[in-house]
Amino acid sequence: MSEYFDLLSEFHGARAGVLKTRAGDVHTPTFMPDGTRGAVKGLTPEMVRSTGVQAVLANTYHLHLQPGEDTVAVLGGLHEFTKQVLPLLTDSGGFQVFSLAHINKITEDGVHFKDPKTGDTVFLSPEKSIQIQMKLGADIMVAFDDVTALDDKGRTRTREAFDRTHRWLARSLSEFQRLTKGMDLGERPLLFGVVQGGLDKELRKQSLEIVQSLPVDGIAIGGLSVGESREEMHGMLGYLADHYDSSPRPRFLLGVGDPIDLRFAIQHGIDMLDCVLPTRNARHATAWVAGDEKIHLTNAKFIADRDVIDPGCDCTTCNFGYSKGFLRHQFKVNEPLAGTLVSIHNIRYLQRICEEYRKEN
Ligand SMILES: [Zn+2]
Known part of the structure; x- marks a missing residue:
């Protein structure tokens, strides 16, 4: 048991718990629908809550480009803006930058990309992503990583990007610590670090060890469900299940929402998942x-x-x-x-x- 995640029980690999966020408790395992631009497409917040949903995801990339985090902040932050009282998780924006936008340049500092709508050059870095998520008012935040480490089948492309993803995680964490300094656990958001490594077991293991060695509040598994086969994804989830440490932290699998995969992931120790699949x-x-x-x-x-x-x-x-x-x-x-x-x-x-x-x- 930790101060913010009560692991209530474990049964054949599946876990049941309660994640305590500043916006309320999230009973796990849980599936979070994606409110990409602040709304789960076509649904009012009441309709979302009627389904038993415990938390909702919003996309940093989309909200940063439109209407911008300053506008969301002026309008009272994500909860007030969207009228969603459930805990809100924002992703880092990294996955969307690398999958949706035209990248101009990646440096050690961050990513320069083109806003697909205006054509303007936008800069996103680990620090910037955390600042945006803070301004949006997320209850659970995700560290910014370099997903160029993956090709479209989830395989690791370059060692360089793999290493940079962890340097960026460390920078995300220090910016998070700077911005939440002096805040009690009950009033600060939580930060999850992302495990990468594609379908390479050795790299996955290394990435998991690095993320688990840091004082992040949760472990996110990224870079799966990106074009690999179901067998490959399940193989990796099974492999990871044997390598989680004993620290009581929630585990979040990004971008998975098919019922068969959801069951498999939960049976292999995943506590939280999100995807656009049910609404799409x-x-x-x-x-x-x-x-x-x-x-x-x-x-x-x-x-x-x-x-x-x-x-x-x-x-x-x-x-x-x-x-x-x-x-x-x-x-x-x-x-x-x-x-x-x-x-x-x-x-x-x-x-x-x-x-x-x-x-x-
Ligand atoms: Zn029904």
Whole structure:
């Protein structure tokens, strides 16, 4: 047990715990939907909370570019701005810079990239990322790293980027410590360090050891679910499970949200996950049903289907009785309500998995 993370139990590799943040408790294991630009697409904060979600992720990269952290701060910070009372986690912006933006130059200092909208050159560094996340008012922050260490299959490209990622982690940590100096644990945000190393076990082990040796509040696993096969990802999660230290810190797997992967990750010691998948799938008329199967609601066979998406589901969409026939029609006429209703169902589907593990433990 630590001051901010109570590990309640462990069962066949899965853990149940409570992460205490300044915005409230996060019961783990937990899946966090992505509120990329401050909102989980198509959902009000009340709808998000109705699914049993414990925390929401927001993207530093997107919010920095638009409307900018100063504007968010003037409008009261992320909680007040978005009206989301649940604990909020911001990522570092690193992954988006390296995957979405045109990079002009990477130096030891940081990354110069082009704002895709305005064409302006933007600079992001470990210090800058932490400053932005502080201004946004995140409750859980993530250290900025150099993900050029990965190719599109998650393999390590250069030793140089791998080493730099840890130097940048140390800089993120000192900037975090400078900005939170004098704050009590209950009032300061938490900082997670990111483990990289692609699909190279030796590098992963080294990275994990470095991150675990630092006084970060949580261990984030980055660079997976980036194009590698499911077997490769599961192989790495299994490998990492044998190398976590005994310090009671939460472990956060970035960017994973498929039910099969979610179960596997939780069974291998992961406490928190995030992904756009449940809402993106929903907007594309895809819903998860019992047995982790997917159904496509635009399918003609649902045209006169009076049943709800999943009779065993307790989400507000299924509870209220929206039929597959109605949802199919709404998708067919491009009514955004359909995406909203199925997003609620899909997010709830993942929460129910997390809740099973919390109960079992
Ligand atoms: Zn449902």
